[in-house]
Each structure stands twice: as C-alpha cells, then as structure tokens.
Amino acid sequence: MAAETPAPASAEPLIQVEKFNYAYGDHQVLFDVDLNIRREDVTALIGPSGCGKSTLIRSINRINDLVESARVVSGKIKIDGVDIYTPEVDVISLRRNVGMVFQKYNPFPRSIFENAVYGLRVAGIKDRHDLEEAAERSLKAAALWDEVKDRLHQMATGLSGGQQQRLCIARAIALQPRILLMDEPCAALDPIATARIEELIHQLRGQYTFVIVTHNMEQAKRIADRTAFFYKGKLIEEDDTMTIFNHPSNPLTESYITGRLT
Amino acid sequence: MSPVSITENPFAGDNSGIQKRETIARWALRVGSYIVVFITVAIMLHIFIKGAPVTFQSKWPFVNTQFLTELPATLHVIEDKQGNHYETDVNGADAIKKKLGDNFRAEKTISYSGGGILGPIVGTALLVIVSVGVALFLGVACAIYLSEYAKHGKFLEMVRLAILNLAGVPSVVFGLFGLGAFVLTAPVFVDVPADRSVFAIPLGFTTLSFEGWDTCVLSGGFTLAFVILPVIITASEQCLQAVPQGFRETSMALGATRWQTIRYSVLPFATPGILTSSILGIARAAGETAPIMFTAALAFKDKLPWQKDLPPLPADASIFAHWEQSVSRFLGIFTESVQALPYHIYTLAAKIPQNEYAERAQYGSVFVFLVLVASLAASSVLLRKRLRAKYRW
Ligand SMILES: Nc1ncnc2c1ncn2[C@@H]1O[C@H](COP(=O)(O)OP(=O)(O)OP(=O)(O)O)[C@@H](O)[C@H]1O
Numbered sequence: 280m281a282a283e284t285p286a287p288a289s290a291e292p293l294i295q296v297e298k299f300n301y302a303y304g305d306h307q308v309l310f311d312v313d314l315n316i317r318r319e320d321v322t323a324l325i326g327p328s329g330c331g332k333s334t335l336i337r338s339i340n341r342i343n344d345l346v347e348s349a350r351v352v353s354g355k356i357k358i359d360g361v362d363i364y365t366p367e368v369d370v371i372s373l374r375r376n377v378g379m380v381f382q383k384y385n386p387f388p389r390s391i392f393e394n395a396v397y398g399l400r401v402a403g404i405k406d407r408h409d410l411e412e413a414a415e416r417s418l419k420a421a422a423l424w425d426e427v428k429d430r431l432h433q434m435a436t437g438l439s440g441g442q443q444q445r446l447c448i449a450r451a452i453a454l455q456p457r458i459l460l461m462d463e464p465c466a467a468l469d470p471i472a473t474a475r476i477e478e479l480i481h482q483l484r485g486q487y488t489f490v491i492v493t494h495n496m497e498q499a500k501r502i503a504d505r506t507a508f509f510y511k512g513k514l515i516e517e518d519d520t521m522t523i524f525n526h527p528s529n530p531l532t533e534s535y536i537t538g539r540l541t
Numbered sequence: 542m543s544p545v546s547i548t549e550n551p552f553a554g555d556n557s558g559i560q561k562r563e564t565i566a567r568w569a570l571r572v573g574s575y576i577v578v579f580i581t582v583a584i585m586l587h588i589f590i591k592g593a594p595v596t597f598q599s600k601w602p603f604v605n606t607q608f609l610t611e612l613p614a615t616l617h618v619i620e621d622k623q624g625n626h627y628e629t630d631v632n633g634a635d636a637i638k639k640k641l642g643d644n645f646r647a648e649k650t651i652s653y654s655g656g657g658i659l660g661p662i663v664g665t666a667l668l669v670i671v672s673v674g675v676a677l678f679l680g681v682a683c684a685i686y687l688s689e690y691a692k693h694g695k696f697l698e699m700v701r702l703a704i705l706n707l708a709g710v711p712s713v714v715f716g717l718f719g720l721g722a723f724v725l726t727a728p729v730f731v732d733v734p735a736d737r738s739v740f741a742i743p744l745g746f747t748t749l750s751f752e753g754w755d756t757c758v759l760s761g762g763f764t765l766a767f768v769i770l771p772v773i774i775t776a777s778e779q780c781l782q783a784v785p786q787g788f789r790e791t792s793m794a795l796g797a798t799r800w801q802t803i804r805y806s807v808l809p810f811a812t813p814g815i816l817t818s819s820i821l822g823i824a825r826a827a828g829e830t831a832p833i834m835f836t837a838a839l840a841f842k843d844k845l846p847w848q849k850d851l852p853p854l855p856a857d858a859s860i861f862a863h864w865e866q867s868v869s870r871f872l873g874i875f876t877e878s879v880q881a882l883p884y885h886i887y888t889l890a891a892k893i894p895q896n897e898y899a900e901r902a903q904y905g906s907v908f909v910f911l912v913l914v915a916s917l918a919a920s921s922v923l924l925r926k927r928l929r930a931k932y933r934w
Pocket residue numbers: 303306308326327328329330331332333334335346348
C-alpha cells in the first residue's frame with residue numbers, strides 16, 4: 280500500500296501528532312504532544328511507567344475509544360494529512376490501515392488459521408482460497424509458517440508465548456496495514472523469543488511504519504531509527520535513536536536512559 | 542560448659558480463651574454444616590424410599606411404564622368381605638364388582654391417584670421449552686446490551702436495580718401479572734375481535750386484537766420466562782464480563798465492528814456459562830407453581846395437548862391441506878392448557894383426602910420431578926465441562 284502513495288518529498292511525515300491533549304475523564308494524561316513519525320521508520324516510544332506511551336499509541340488507531348472515559352481534549356492526530364478524529368473518518372477502515380499488537384499476546388482461542396485470517400473474515404472475505412493464501416503470506420511474513428504449517432487447524436493457544444506473539448503480528452499484517460503499532464510486544468516474552476521478534480521487525484522494516492513502545496533501552500537501540508522520550512504526559516525529546524542515547528539534549532532524557540530516573 | 546538449663550517451652554500454647562474460642566467456633570460451624578447435610582439427605586432418602594418403588598419395579602423393564610406413560614385417572618379401590626383390596630380404574634371397577642357379587646363390601650374413589658403422570662410431565666416440558674426459549678432470547682439480548690453497548694451511568698444502574706428487584710418479586714405476583722398481561726390482554730390476530738378485547742387494530746386482511754392468549758402453554762411459558770429472566774440476565778452478564786477485554790480490543794483493532802466482535806470473539810466464549818445458567822433456569826421454571834396456576838395449568842385434563850379433535854380431512858385433500866393441518870396441530874400444542882408437575886404435586890397434596898393410595902402418586906410425582914431436575918443439573922455441569930475444554934483461554 281505504501282508503494283501506491285510514493286512520498287512526494289520524503290519530508291512529509293506519515294503520522295503527525297499536533298498539540299495533542301488527552302484525558303481519562305478529568306484526569307489529563309497527555310499534554311501538548313507534538314510528534315512527527317516518518318514513513319517506513321521504526322519509532323520507539325520510551326519513558327517511565329504511566330507517562331502516557333500506551334495512551335498515545337492507542338490513540339493512533341483509536342482503539343482507546345473503547346475506554347469509556349477516554350477523550351481527546353484538544354489537538355489532532357493526522358495520518359497522511361487526514362485528521363483521524365473527524366467524523367468523516369471511519370474507524371473500521373482506519374484500523375484496517377493501522378494494525379496493532381498488544382503487550383499480552385492474546386490470540387483468540389481458535390485455530391491458528393482462524394486467528395491469521397480474522398481481520399479478513401470480518402472484512403467480508405469468504406473465498407477459502409484467498410483466505411488460505413493470505414494466511415500463508417502473513418504467517419510467512421511473521422516467520423511462523425515453518426513452525427505451524429502442519430498444524431494450522433489446531434488451537435492457537437497451544438503455541439508457545441513467542442509463537443503466539445508472532446501469530447498476533449501475522450494476524451495484524453494479514454490486513455496489509457501501512458502502520459504497525461506495538462505496545463511492549465516483547466514484555467511477556469523470554470530473551471530468545473524477544474530476539475526473534477526483533478529479528479522479525481528488522482525483516483519487516485521498510486514495508487511498514489512501526490511505532491513501538493518499549494521499556495527496554497537496549498531494544499530501542501537495536502531496532503529503532505527514531506526514539507521519542509516521554510515524561511509525565513509530555514514529549515521531552517525526539518530524535519535519531521543514536522542521538523537520543525549518545526547525546527541527549529535534555530537532562531531528563533539522560534537521567535532516564537542512564538537509569539537514574541524511573 | 543554451662544549446665545543445660547531447662548528453659549520453658551517457648552511454643553507452649555497460651556491458655557487464654559483464644560484457643561477455646563477457636564475450638565467453639567470450629568465446632569459450631571461443623572455442627573451447622575452437619576445439620577444441613579443431614580436434613581438434605583433425610584429429605585432425599587425419604588423421597589427416594591417412598592417414590593422409587595412407584596417409578597421402578599423389580600420386573601422387566603424395571604421402570605413402571607404405566608406411571609410414566611398414562612394420564613392421571615381416578616383410582617377405584619374395592620374391598621370385599623374378606624378384607625381384600627382391589628385397585629383399579631373406572632372400567633375395572635364395574636367388572637370386579639360384578640365378579641364379586643355379594644362378596645362386595647365397599648368402594649372408595651381417590652381422584653388423580655390412578656394411572657400415571659404423563660400429562661404433567663408433558664405439560665412441564667412444554668412450559669419449560671417456551672419459557673427458556675423466551676427468557677434466553679430476551680435475557681441474552683439484554684445482557685449483551687448492558688455489558689457491551691450501554692454506557693456506565695445512572696441509567697445502567699437503574700436497569701440493574703430493576704433487574705435485581707424483578708428477582709425479588711414473589712412468584713404469585715408473576716402469576717397475576719401473567720394473567721393480566723398474557724391471558725387477558727396479549728395481542729392475537731383474529732378475524733373478529735372478541736367482546737373482551739381491550740382494543741383492536743384493524744389491519745385489513747385481519748385484526749390485531751388485544752384479547753389475550755387464554756390459559757395456555759404460551760401464556761404460562763411467557764410468565765415463567767419473566768420469573769427466570771433476572772437469573773439469566775445476571776448470569777449472562779457475568780459470563781460476558783468474564784471474557785477478557787483483550788479479545789474485544791484485538792478484534793476491533795483488526796477492523797471488526799462491535800457486533801462482529803461480540804458475535805465472533807465474545808459470545809462464543811461466554812456461551813458455556815450462559816447455557817449453564819439457563820439450565821439452572823430450567824430447573825427453576827420447571828418447579829414454579831404460582832406463575833402457572835392462573836396462566837397455563839389445570840388441576841386435571843384428560844387429553845394431551847396434541848390430542849385434539851380436528852375435523853377429518855376429506856379423502857382427496859391435497860398435500861398442502863395435510864401439511865397445513867400438521868402445522869396447525871403443532872402450533873395448537875402451545876395454545877392448549879396443560880397439567881404441570883409442580884401443580885399436580887400441589888393438587889395431590891392439598892386437594893384430595895390423604896390416605897395410603899394417594900401417597901403413591903404423590904411420592905411418585907415428586908420423585909420423577911427430582912430426577913428430572915437432577916439430570917438437568919448434571920447435564921449442565923457436563924455441558925459446561927465440554928464447552929470449557931473447547932473454548933479455553
Ligand atoms: N483506562 C484508563 N482509565 C483511567 N486512567 C487511565 C486508563 N489507562 C491509563 N490511565 C492513566 O493514564 C496514564 C498513562 O497511562 P498509560 O497506560 O498510557 O501509561 P504507559 O506509559 O503506557 O505506562 P506503562 O509503561 O506502565 O505501560 C496513567 O496515569 C494511567 O493511570
């Protein structure tokens with residue numbers, strides 16, 4: 280999909296967060312966040328617990344609309360220049376273009392195949408052949424195909440944690456979204472499974488625009504082109520990953536990445 | 542070397558009242574539990590000992606088929622001069638009297654105590670089918686709305702409160718409600734509205750008349766549905782809430798609508814629990830007497846609901862006419878009044894003189910009823926187990 284819309288001057292960012300203020304009821308959790316996320320980059324969001332990383336990432340596909348008290352106070356999030364919080368935007372097609380992988384790997388208690396094609400099924404695709412093709416394509420893309428091709432119709436909950444998380448990634452990319460949001464995708468995984476997910480992100484980079492929340496500094500260094508540091512609902516600093524980790528311009532950033540701030 | 546000093550045991554129990562109170566508490570709780578167990582077992586044993594011989598027999602087929610397949614009838618007991626008793630029905634009574642001739646001393650009749658209890662069993666089954674169907678439909682719809690669509694707030698709290706209150710309404714009140722709502726005023730399509738019609742809306746080809754459904758399975762089933770509705774709504778809502786929020790989020794993040802999410806990723810996983818609760822609802826519906834007294838049940842009826850005198854079709858009647866008659870015969874089942882087990886038990890216990898002959902039907906009915914309820918409960922447990930194994934997360 281990204282190929283159909285070649286960036287005019289790659290300067291135009293894909294996701295633009297503009298003066299974004301967000302609250303749960305009366306409790307404001309994001310303050311004037313301004314963030315541009317470039318096409319086909321991997322952007323890591325870091326910051327101490329409760330600083331609003333999940334809230335921000337969950338606002339990009341509007342899944343936080345499910346939280347009853349959640350509301351945009353002011354500001355915009357634009358994707359391709361379109362403000363996604365305007366009534367003209369259909370959340371369903373928005374979410375088909377903006378995939379999401381959650382922290383807790385949570386395949387449905389159905390077969391591996393049914394998990395992989397869930398998004399296509401609810402989009403109304405019925406043709407068995409199309410579904411099988413899509414399942415194979417996305418499972419291959421998620422580097423899971425070889426491990427599951429002989430048991431596609433067994434329960435997904437029988438897979439290991441790492442495999443389940445890769446299945447969740449496969450499920451998200453089956454819809455061929457342009458953006459993949461990942462909220463601490465490795466938090467529930469062991470180091471080996473984590474390494475496989477990171478490897479996968481490396482393989483997929485360039486095809487999708489990744490936004491990844493992580494608590495793991497090393498992981499951010501390994502996978503991210505750009506890193507954004509949040510503190511208490513504010514974006515403190517956003518820059519090339521190497522710059523953030525080697526020459527942060529804000530003392531708060533430095534104290535966080537060196538572990539002196541929690 | 543210091544001499545081994547005999548120190549006091551540091552772990553000796555203290556003799557303040559604490560231990561004593563602990564013991565008393567434990568015994569009080571234990572005695573309480575034993576009393577409950579004892580009473581339950583006593584009731585069950587009593588019913589089993591008195592009821593099982595009515596239902597089972599020592600000869601093949603080991604089940605008293607007469608008791609399970611015949612309609613209730615009046616029992617005639619004839620005594621001869623030697624003091625022998627003969628139990629029989631109306632027809633048998635004449636024959637025996639004729640045979641005994643002068644030897645005849647006395648005849649007693651005990652209502653409802655002869656024959657079997659097929660009528661009440663069938664009636665209860667029909668009432669349960671209608672009530673559980675209606676209650677599941679309304680209850681699950683309501684639970685889905687409350688749990689998945691409604692916004693938290695005053696209104697939701699009020700609805701919950703209303704449901705809780707519904708659960709506290711005495712069942713006789715439901716019976717009166719059913720009498721007013723379903724027996725006397727529910728809408729029906731008729732050609733000519735009856736005089737008692739509350740009001741009628743002419744629709745051209747027919748008239749929608751609010752004249753009630755009369756006492757019938759439908760009225761009773763709907764009334765019972767409202768009795769078990771609170772149970773089903775509350776239990777269904779709990780089952781829906783127990784489905785992880787992550788399923789909903791993931792489903793919607795994959796572009797599913799809310800209804801698709803419910804349909805594919807919430808309901809299937811809540812179904813085992815909903816079914817369990819509905820089976821317990823069945824037991825409740827089967828056991829209620831007051832709601833059906835005014836709406837569906839008769840103390841006695843000598844016909845099963847499908848035994849109706851429809852005019853015989855002409856010999857050359859078309860397939861269509863036959864088909865139409867079968868359908869109307871089938872639907873007619875639900876517009877008949879019936880006997881029902883709990884009401885039958887009540888009639889046997891309260892409306893006829895008590896003696897050893899009446900006892901037979903009483904205990905037999907109670908026993909059959911308990912077996913039915915117990916097997917429903919058991920099947921609910923089995924069903925839940927199987928579905929749980931299938932949909933585990
Ligand atoms: N559903 C909710 N209702 C009310 N407040 C919430 C809700 N979710 C999050 N918050 C609040 O919003 C703030 C930001 O939370 P958020 O989950 O975005 O933080 P986070 O940076 O993702 O933290 P973590 O690293 O622990 O995941 C917190 O103060 C949190 O208490």
